[in-house]
Amino acid sequence: MPKWLKISLKVLGALILLVVLLAVGATIYVSNNKEKVLAQVIKKLNENLDGSLTVGDIRPSFFSNFPDVSLSLRDVVIRDRQFPKHHHTLLNSKEFNVSVNAAALLRGVISINNIDIDNAAIDLYTDSLGYSNTSVFKKSKKEKVKAEANESNSSTQLKRFSLANVNFTIDNQKAHKLFNFAVSQLAGKMTYPDTGWHANVHLNVLAKSLAFNTKRGSFIKNRQINTDLDAGFNEETGKISVKSNNFDIGGDVFGLNTLFVTGEGDDSFAFHLTNEKLLWRRASALLAPNIQRVLNKFNLDKPINVKAIISGSFGGGDPYFNVAAGVTDNKLTIPGAVIDDCNFDAVFTNENIKGKGFSDANSVIRLKKFSGSYSHLPFKIDTGSITNLEVPIATGNFKANFPVTNLNYLLTGNVAKFTKGQVAMDLRYKADVVNLQINKPAVQGTIGLSGANVRYVPRNLNLTNSSILLDFKGNDLFLKNIRLQSGQSIVKMEGAVKNFMNLYYSAPEKILIDWQVSSPQIYLGEFLGFLDSAKPSKAPSKPSGNSADMVKRLAEVLNSAKADMHMKINELHYRKFLAKDVKSDLLLSEDGIRIKQLALATSGGSLKLNGNLVQKGKVNDFIMQTDIKGVNVSQFFYAFDNFGLGDLTSQNLRGNLSALTSTTGSVTNTGDIVKHSIRGKVKITLSNGALLNFKPIKSVGKFAFPFRDLDNITLSTLNGDFDIMGDKITINPMEISSSVLNMDVAGVYGLTNGTDIALDVPLRNPKKDEDITDPEELKKRRFKGIVLHIRAHEEEGKLKIGWNKNHK
Incomplete structure (x- = not known):
């Protein structure tokens, strides 16, 4: 080594x-x-x-x-x-x-x-x-x-x-704050740079309470928090920053960026949380109970992108909230409705107006680029908001464009059934939110319907190629560019409803639509549905909630509202009846039709009429007053199907008729007059008239004047006064001066039975007096000579002609 x-x-x-x-x-x-x-x-x-x-x-x-x-x-x-x-x-x-x-330690110092x-x-x-x-x-x-x-x-x-x-x-x-954590593990390492300190911390705790205001309850209550934190303190600024990329709250992982400010008079905090895939119900479970109860009445099926800021002071007061969410291709469930294909950006803050405090009253939910489909009705809200969550008010701009047939899913066949057409909506709305549902919205803007084929169910009325524009201004509704077509009938209309938005919710029966109506031609038979009572709306099987209430309300309004119609019609057709230059003021209501004034030209003359039609079901009652002038009597009787008379028809009459009538009666919901239902008074004047093959006169003539021409009886002027009581017509004393004979007639003519007519018939032939022009002289000669007093009455179902033994 x-x-x-x-x-x-x-x-x-x-x-x-x-x-x-x-x-x-x-x-x-x-x-x-x-x-x-x-x-x-x-x-x-x-x-x-x-x-x-x-x-x-x-x-x-x-x-x-x-x-x-x-x-x-x-x-x-x-x-x-x-x-x-x-x-x-x-x-x-x-x-x-x-x-x-x-x-x-060995030196006696504790470090x-x-x-x-x-x-x-x-x-x-x-x-x-x-x-x-x-x-x-x-x-x-x-x-x-x-x-x-x-x-x-x-x-x-x-x-x-x-x-x-x-x-x-x-x-x-x-400050009414309570934070309580059960710390399973909190471990950290610290270093001390010149600016302060820095720590790396691992945290595993159970959040028992995170109540920024104990009166409102706790956030993330009983949620496990598991994360790694990066924290630091700056001595110069007095700020503590905490960051985490894996802030796990009960299984949902957030990004966290937190700042605490310490120092004299300042103990504030700010939490920044982000999560790109957070389910709605899991998000609401992290919030305080007062917020959670509201949010749980809504739901989004798919995860959403959430960014939240919570800031405030440990010294007291409610914290500031700002929550932003991005929703893409989602399904939104709200009280009473479901919105499919839902997309929007939303922001919630409890400080709508700066400096007004953090509270429900100063809270707002802002929506941008909202699009979705409600009951197959696609729509957009470019901007919308709900302010003051204590007394919520919703506002926004609503736009939609879709085939009108999509409305069938909403109306469920109870109000109308569409087969063709297009709807365009551009509305600005403001509404109360009661129990989390839109209530009594105030609407500005337009709703347009074009090229529509529709059956209006309550009145069984079919319309084709029809259009309408609803223009909402203030509380008023203006109806513009309306074209309605039913069969051959074409109607153009302009209308207005004053105070519509208030009455729509509070008193629909007080709604009065003021209509200006014009038409080149109307066939009344195509509108007989108005003679039938409006059918009540059935409880819809779908949709439910808000939409069901809306459909029910719409049906009630349409059935209850009144229409004041001022009409100008070039041609009016009803079965055999043809009228021209029709001018009319009508009032249509749930109970029936009131004809305030009707003037028209028909059968070579004119007719004025007013009255009421009261709807009672399959049979409807009417009260009418008419003023008829100079009509061709044959055409007139033909047009009105002989007014229900069996013996006297258009083929028996000729001349010009003027009449005043005041009658009541009944008409079916198919437009037929109920037999023998008419009651009232009729006064007629027939000039240049003739009776052609009139059986009652011919029957008498065969008995009294077998050699005179009774097939064509000309009448110079005939004035008649009749009382009609169902199947009985009372003929008040009437003078008949004709080419065949003169007579005075009085009595009762029974349409089915009960005929009892007295006739005073002079035998003098009127042709002998043709050259006399003096009315007084003609009156003297009228009953000159032999006068027959005849009685035509019914016995055992047969008409018998004989001498009038009761004549005085």
């Missing part, structure tokens, strides 16, 4: 022997001077305390932290001076292991390098007045100066520290 190597080994051996001897010497020293060393350790530990520290026993441990000497302190208790009042022990440790420098605390409880307590038991670490100025003078004989720079089986509590009664 070379000489230099032998010398080196001897030196190394001597050094090792020296170190061992020093350690053994220190151990022997501690063992032989236990009370002295214990007193030195206690004195050292008490240097920075303003209270009491007691140690039950001290034992050396040679190999624990070789070459340092480990001192195992048993039953270590640290209390502040106010302990008798609040009874909160700052530290109670069964095992408190301290590693000291062996060489320094602590490592501290290990096992089976302990640490309780940092602050009472309601702000006093804290951590004041045990505060020293007076004189004591600080004395401690600094002894600094050359001591060192408190820890190299390693650990906690095991330690219950750590921060209980701040004044």
Whole structure:
């Protein structure tokens, strides 16, 4: 062996022997001077305390932290001076292991390098007045100066520290904060650069309570935290930074960046947490119960990207929250609805307005680039928000464009059934949020429907190639560019509803739509659904919740609302009836139709009408007043299907008719007049008229005038006054002057039975008086000569003609 190597080994051996001897010497020293060393350790530990520290026993441990000497302190208790009042022990440790420098110890100096605390409880307590038991670490100025003078004989720079089986509590009664952790393991290594200190820490704890406000409950309650931390302290700024890339909370791994600020009047904190794949329900489980209860009423099926900031002061008050989330291609469940294909960016903060505090009232949820599909209705919300979570208000811009057939999933066939068309929506809304559901939204903007084919179920009305634009302004609704087509009928409309948004929710029966209607042609038979009572909406099998309520509300509004219609129609068709230049004011309601004014040209004359149609089901009652002027009587009777008369038809009449009627009756929901239902008064004037093959007159004529032409009886002017009572028509005394005979008629004509008519018929032939033009002279000659008094009445179901024995 070379000489230099032998010398080196001897030196190394001597050094090792020296170190061992020093350690053994220190151990022997501690063992032989236990009370002295214990007193030195206690004195050292008490240097920075303003209270009491007691140690039950001290034992050396040679190999624990070789070459340092480990001192195992048993039953270590640290209390502040106010302990008798609040009874909160700052530290109670069964095992408190301290590693000291062996060489320094032999010189009588305690230099602590490592501290290990096992089976302990640490309780940092602050009472309601702000006093804290951590004041045990505060020293007076004189004591600080004395401690600094002894600094050359001591060192408190820890190299390693650990906690095991330690219950750590921060209980701040004044700030209503409670942090409690069961520490399974906390182990760290420390270095001391010029700026302060740096530590690498492994942490495994159970978070029993992380309550920033005990009134609201704890975050991450009973969650296991397992992580590696990188921490550092800067003496100049007084800031402690903590970072981790594997901050595991109950199995969810976050990125953590935390900053604590210490110093006079400043004890703030800020947590930055990130997780790119966090499930909604697992995220809500980490929050306080008051937030968790709300969030659990929602859900997102797939993980989301979350970034959160929590900051505040340990001195008191609610912390600041700012949570940002990114949602992509997800399924969102909200109370009463499900939104598919959901994408959005969201931010929550409890400081909507700077300087107004951190509270629910000052909270806001902001949404951007929100898109999704609700019940097959794709939509977008470019910006939206929910403010004031105590009394939530939702606002936003809502846009949608989709085939109108998609509405069938929402309406479920109870209100309307679409087969063709397109919907475009551009709305700005503001609404209360009651029980987490949108309530009574105020809407601005437009809803457009184009090229639509639809069946309106409550009225059994079919429309094709129809369009409508709903324009919401303030509380009012304007209906524009409306085109409705049903069969051959084409209607163009403009409308308005004042105070629509308020009445829609509070009193739909008070909604009045003011319509301006024009049409080149309308076939009323295509709108007979309005004669039928509106069918009640069935309870939808799907969807449910918000959508079901919306469909039900929409059906109620459409059924209950009234429509004031001002109409101009070029041609109006109904079966055989044709009218032109129709002008009408109608009021349509749930109960029926009120005709306030109707004027039209028909059958060569004119007709004015007003009245009501009251809906009662399959049979509907009407009340009508009409003023008919100069119509062709044959065409008029033909158009109205002879008004239900069996014997007197359009083929029996000729001339120009004017009439005033006031009648009631019934009409079926298919538009047919119920037989014998008409009651009322009818006054007619027939000029240049004729009765053609009228059986009742011919029957009488055969008996009285067998040789006169009764097939074509011309009438100069006929005035009639009739009372109609179902199947009975009362003929008030009426003079008939014709080309065949003159007569006075009075009595009852029965459409089915009960006919009893008295006729006074002069035998004088009217043709003899054709050249007389003086009305007075004609009246004198009218009953000149023989007059027959005839009675036509019904006996045993047969009409009998005979002399009127009751004539006076």
